Amino acid sequence: MLKTITDLEGLEHKYNDCMSCEILNGNLNCFGGILHQTENFYVCQDFEIPINGFIIISSKKHYSTINQFSNEEKIEFIMLVDKVLKKLKKIGVAEEFILVQGERSDIHFHTSLFPRKDWMKEKFGRVIANLKQIQEYAKNNMRTAENLKQIKQTCENLKKELNKN
Template sequence: MRKITLSNGNTVEVECLSCALTSGLVEPDGGVILETEYFHAHQDVAYPIEGLVILALKRHIKCLDELTDDERLDYITTMTKIRKAQREILGIDYVYYFYNEDTTHHFHTWLVPRYDWMNEFGRSVESLRPVLLHARNHRNTDENHQKVMCSIKALKTALM
């Protein structure tokens, strides 16, 4: 079991955070953004950035090549819907897609929006870690939390 501190300050102890989220054991702030037969989309629970969506497979696997044909089709279709809503509803022009196989959780993709405040950290994949840490350490305010919650609500409404 691992102890994980969420951006809302709560701590959870789980073996796999993705399994806990997709099964409903852990509720992400704002709830589920979109759910399909195979995937569960939610606001990232660790980093308070508007529109930072995690798309997690419900089944516990580690690698992209383990997806079934039906999961692969649902994956790209769902990710495309989320990205379109990020652009049209939240005005997000650029997104970094991030997925790694050496995670302690199971298969999921981060859709990390790019905002002007992030420019001080650079404009490459190398800027992601400093951006995320800055968000966790300096954007964990009531005002920013309200913005994040509004973005969740807007995405949920758009993706119904």
Template sequence: MEESCQICRKAKEEIGKSSYYLFETEHFRVRHSDETKIAGYLIIEAKRHFLDLSMAKPEETAEFGEVLAKTTKAVRQATKPMRVYTFSLAEAVPHFHMHVIPRQEDMPKRYVGRGIMSYPLNPPLDCQSRESVSLSITRAFKSL
């Protein structure tokens, strides 16, 4: 764990709180984003602190493909999007994490494709909506 890392600190705070992480494997955790209004916007976070996949251990890279596929399927099953976007930057938070974003049909055109990078972070999705979609996604994970 890296003390100055936001992801490492949050993971330590959430140990034992079953509702924060929707899915977990040996090397990764999946949570709903609490930084945006998009229902079903998930973040896959590495449990071990590293910056990008070039720094991942072989067992982490082997598992990551399965985690990404399962996460994408769960989002698709639960939210019925037109597309599911995935990307990793690790600029604002230098800890490996992957964004998994459902793009619904009614999303304004300025946010489609690369425009998703300029989607407003505020206001965040309200707690009740986030909990509802998180429950649907958790059920989808369990069915896969």
């Protein structure tokens, strides 16, 4: 089934079936590109929401739940989450993150690393209770050249950090 998604810059893309598979296959280009890959997972900026440092970790296999992971994948995954969080903090994106990971049989496994930023607290109060509204706000108000430039810079910084030995 052909689906449509709007990227960070407001451009529409058509894709087949599964967004995470399409990104991995190179048929959909996420902003900043794929930032890092391990044997079974990859890291990129969220495709739709222009929030600096809003990072997604996806499995390469089309899983829908962590219950499908092998034991090696479970270890690889949590080591990668830990690494990405540390690097995001090191490059100054945010001091704290909210991890979101919903299970759905029709959605490719991914975990969202959502930065807690001061502007979110000031505008919306509790960040975790207002994730949806914050994302909608960002889509409607934050596709600015300045913000996209910062996101691009964060992608470059994070990519460099994650690919260090």
